[in-house]
Amino acid sequence: MAKLLQPEAETTDPRILRSRRMLMDALARLLMKKEFEDVSVQEIADEATLNRATFYLHYADKNALLQAMTESRFRDLIERRAITFTGCKGALRAIALGVCDYLVESTGCPTQLSRMALEGSIIPIVEDMFKEGLAHHGMAADADSSLPATTAAWAVFGAARRWFQSPNRVPAEEMAARIETMVSPILFGASQ
């Protein structure tokens, strides 16, 4: 495993940003035609009109690209909706709805999801939002407050994933409400 270029987005070099954007876009385009497992690094590089070696300057393998792409696009969706977890229940529902909608609009076929490791990119983001919200709400952001954040994030993702893969889906809004009901005791305590 050779070292990559700038670890994350912490760069302003237009060449780096351009290459990463093109790789993500290329993968997104390929995923509309075939399954992730059947996409090779060579194909991604070709689709992005980049050399295969350039791919490895940025990502360790195609899974790392998938992770980065998922993270970037999920962040976009959250930002587009201007969701901030203020620590209220409504925000929890909005986040759950965001996860549901993201799965629908990003993953063509539900069967694909099972083989893709999206949890690694989505859950940490949701977790951070919960942590921020709980900190804003007065609770200190120590290890005690971050355990519920982690647990709630996994619960939300697991529920949304299950919903997305179920044959007859109820509307996303209804699912988000049910997730809120189930998950809010984790964050706010069983009393509320």
Added chain:
Amino acid sequence: MAKLLQPEAETTDPRILRSRRMLMDALARLLMKKEFEDVSVQEIADEATLNRATFYLHYADKNALLQAMTESRFRDLIERRAITFTGCKGALRAIALGVCDYLVESTGCPTQLSRMALEGSIIPIVEDMFKEGLAHHGMAADADSSLPATTAAWAVFGAARRWFQSPNRVPAEEMAARIETMVSPILFGASQ
């Protein structure tokens, strides 16, 4: 992807059982020396004193073997403790403790866990236990009762995983109790 032999354990042919057992044991031995990512199918086959092609008769790739091994060993642990989810809170705590202990005793180094997809094998088992328990408890095992089971399973695994990766772990028993407190409203409703 060629088709494999008997889909799962539904075989009595001693040759098949022997090969699978040897492959799982070989992988377990190799994981004590190096990371999963650095283990090749050839190494696994050599360690198991089997031909590499024989590996592919049983598993699609090394991830599939890891999944099968994890599932088998986690089931063993549950069975050894004779845990049955009767629908009571105590059973939930026992299951949470089982997941915590499994992570400790099966995964050498916590950093390995992040790159391994164990959730795919552990969560479904926990989920099934929850479903069974809820059904026993009178609730019908329809889609409505299985959503909490899924959600709770993800929550338990996420919390246990976080605990396992944290630097200064509290005792597993204490963690199991905290998981029980957080997760039980998902299964039993926020009222109880």
Added chain:
DNA sequence: ATTACTAAACGACATGTGTCGATTAAAAGA
């Protein structure tokens, strides 16, 4: 014991993976 069945072994193949060193070219500062 003979037979039918089929898992395991073996060698070989095309393709994909990850890395390397050397070269070219684009970005940014003097």
Added chain:
DNA sequence: TCTTTTAATCGACACATGTCGTTTAGTAAT
């Protein structure tokens, strides 16, 4: 403008992956 820096390209390499057809040998039933 010139210079420095470093990303991108290119060809090549050793190795891993997944599959195939054939042969060997273990299993189970007659």
